[in-house]
Amino acid sequence: MRLFRTFVPFYVLALMLAVDAVQAAEWSEILRRGHLVVAVKDNLRPLGFRDRQGRLQGFEIDLARQLAQDLLGDSTAVVLKPVLNQDRLTAVIEGEVDVAIANITRTDNRRRIANFSLPYHTSSTQLITQASQIREAKDLQTIAVLQHSHNIAVLKSAFPNTNLIGVRTYQDAITHLETQKADAFAGDQAVLTGWQQKNSAYRIIGQPLARQPLAVALPKGLQYNSLLDKINQSLDQLNQSGWLEQRRQHWGLEQHRKL
Numbered sequence: 539m540r541l542f543r544t545f546v547p548f549y550v551l552a553l554m555l556a557v558d559a560v561q562a563a564e565w566s567e568i569l570r571r572g573h574l575v576v577a578v579k580d581n582l583r584p585l586g587f588r589d590r591q592g593r594l595q596g597f598e599i600d601l602a603r604q605l606a607q608d609l610l611g612d613s614t615a616v617v618l619k620p621v622l623n624q625d626r627l628t629a630v631i632e633g634e635v636d637v638a639i640a641n642i643t644r645t646d647n648r649r650r651i652a653n654f655s656l657p658y659h660t661s662s663t664q665l666i667t668q669a670s671q672i673r674e675a676k677d678l679q680t681i682a683v684l685q686h687s688h689n690i691a692v693l694k695s696a697f698p699n700t701n702l703i704g705v706r707t708y709q710d711a712i713t714h715l716e717t718q719k720a721d722a723f724a725g726d727q728a729v730l731t732g733w734q735q736k737n738s739a740y741r742i743i744g745q746p747l748a749r750q751p752l753a754v755a756l757p758k759g760l761q762y763n764s765l766l767d768k769i770n771q772s773l774d775q776l777n778q779s780g781w782l783e784q785r786r787q788h789w790g791l792e793q794h795r796k797l
Contacts, residue, residue, distance in 0.1 A: 565764040577638035580620035583732035584789040608772040657751035667722040675744030682720035
């Protein structure tokens with residue numbers, strides 16, 4: 539098994555140093571300007587991606603527009619700013635955006651540097667393969683996983699005798715599967731669903747290994763509590779009304795409440 543060390547990721551340490559030096563927009567400023575600025579993904583189907591006409595689509599895109607409707611009375615009162623994975627929290631902490639709705643898992647480490655809303659979706663860690671000879675999780679000899687991912691600890695516990703291969707990006711993971719350098723890839727169910735939607739050769743195998751709540755990320759600080767409260771009120775109403783579940787079904791997402 540390749541060695542993975544447990545440590546506080548570098549981005550967490552760097553962002554902790556930046557927290558006190560940054561002023562992001564408070565609710566009063568957002569209300570004055572009349573629109574939200576939201577970090578999103580534009581390459582992660584079905585959460586956030588571009589359609590053939592280049593328009594942003596997806597579950598999280600729908601949510602960003604609905605929050606604009608609930609908070610400002612206009613679903614178009616939102617500026618969607620695509621970001622790379624490594625820039626999602628940086629954009630929030632450095633005040634480049636008001637919030638991030640970009641497949642961000644609410645973890646203890648991340649809660650040290652940012653505020654998080656109520657979860658809007660509960661995903662899970664699952665395994666995906668395109669190898670026809672792999673029928674069950676017990677058949678796996680090598681599993682690819684993103685470097686520094688929270689999934690590493692999950693895999694070490696579930697598959698102590700399986701070789702783990704660290705990859706830098708999702709594209710690297712796909713390459714490892716296609717070249718048979720790895721039998722499977724372990725990732726978030728929401729991401730793997732998008733892979734299946736694009737390529738029917740991919741199969742999710744085994745049972746969910748862990749749950750991960752996805753939440754809206756905001757800057758830390760008492761001055762942002764009004765914005766956080768309004769977002770939580772909206773999310774609660776969207777959950778109670780069935781809107782979130784309807785949009786999950788529309789985008790082919792499965793809500794994992796229990797393992």
